[in-house]
Amino acid sequence: MSLRVNPVLGRELRERMRNGRSFWVLGVFLGLLVLAAYLVIEANASINSFDLARLTRVGRTLFEVVVLVMLLLVFFFVPGLTAAAFAGERERQTLQPMQITLLRPHQLLVGKVLASMSFIGLLIVSALPMLVAAYLLGGVTVTDGLAGLGIVALLGVLLTTMVAAVSARARRVQSATLTAYGLTLLILVASPVAFLIIRTVDQSTGNDPVRVPSIVGLLNPVTIAADAVGSPAGGSADAPLSALKHAMITAWQDDGGHWAWWPSDDQDRSDRTDPFPGWLLGSLVAGGVTALGAWRGVRALRTPAEAER
């Protein structure tokens, strides 16, 4: 049985690995991750190596900082690496010859997304030594590590797909890149901004306590990662994802255990600490938005002769 690789994926991997930019990006990615890890270690340099409890907290903090920085770097690099996927082909006038082959539009999109994800995968794998260092210090389980890598990979796939879809609709690389970075910024800040606006509006109406639907906070990659990776207990304030998760659970409990404005019943569930996995809820919403974007991207990749049927 022969395994048929998506031709676009095969070609893209060849081109990317021959392109010096890939190694430059890899270097910057690792450099920034190492810098973040160094700052965590340096901030705790005075710890007695026999204080296992504190070493464990440092290990946890290091792990969460590495996952958070990795996530932010993926969100920084994905638009730059993927925005030219189809807009670049249009500019180089190589898209039409590809469109009139027997490849279907969705195969073109999947090939490009897989190629970008392969590179993101390389970035994630290259960060493994730092996660292993955190594991050796303690406070991190193998499951935590897998969850951290998994959620970064999942969010990376969703963003890559969205940016590839943006590129499929763009005529120029420049406009695709600007739109992709604008979209990424929106994804990162829309949820906190909405959260603040709702709280301000609620406060102005004199509501007490201020009710902000918990789901608003979950429509953000950082909070999704925090919910997937963070410790519910909160841990030390230095562990950013655990602290964020703790704040989210507190807000959810304060809201009577409701995800939205509409309560499902009158029962008070503020004593619960096992809410429906917020990361799954957030990821499902993000997945839905991504699927819509991918559908529009695939439509844009059909030739006019097909598209207007």
Add this chain to the structure above:
Amino acid sequence: MTGHDPATISTVGPTAGPTAGPTANSTEQAVDTPGLAINTSQLCKTYGTLRAVDHVDLRVPTGSVFGLIGPNGAGKSSTLAMVATLLRPTSGSLEVMGADPRRMPRTVRRRMGYMPDALGVYDSLRVDEYLQFFAASYGIPRREWPELVDGLLELVDLGVKRSAMVNSLSRGMKQRLSLARALVHDPELLVLDEPASGLDPRARVELRELLAALNRMGKTIVISSHILAELEEMCSDVAIMEAGRLLASGPPRQIFDQLGAGRTIRVRFAGGETETHSVATDDEQAELLRRLVVDEGRAVVEFTEQSGGLEQLFLTITEGLVQ
């Protein structure tokens, strides 16, 4: 040169009557029109208010080398893009190898190779990798790639460049590589949009020889150009377009005859005396020779048609349109 009223010379030009809508043939099954690789009827393409292709009836015989002639902006590229499943006609019907590109684009793509006027290349691929990518894109099994790539590179005379990066090739070589790409799935119909633009004279000659060889292999070739000299020697049929309209179509000689555009015959007699005569048809040409030799008893040592070729034909036809 005498100008002509397009209405009188356009044997395949616009006709009156309702035009078929975009979905007029949407329920038809693909049926090969015997002897025709491309068959259009009242084909139109508009961009906003600009009518780029205006009620074109084009019939490309199977096995022919068909030249689509016209100045820049004549509608050649739009017509070919519709044939190549890249553009949807605004109205009219279109069949490529018996299939409607709107309803069965993949059927058309399997049987047609298209070379656009702009040659886009992948900077970081080698020549053989470039062809392998397109072989994979056409679903050709991997085990067939080595032989296929070798054969194509030999055909377009790029065997020695097999491992060279595509961006290191000259323009002529890139054109040949692009042609090899269009041939990768062994199509019956080749559609080439301005394949010789930007080529030096040697590269043009090589391209012409290559196309002739492909035609001998049984492929139908449709080639557009606004450089008439390069089409003159290779085309068995031509179509002349201007401002989106098809003004004439058929074998060049037949068009000349239909136009009554006249041929100039140069006659040289023994002793060095020369004369020129104008005739309109083969019959008149034969009658002239008979009269000179039989009736007048003159010693004709040379009897040559001074054909202006495609260039004269093009100028003859298009002159009447541009007022």
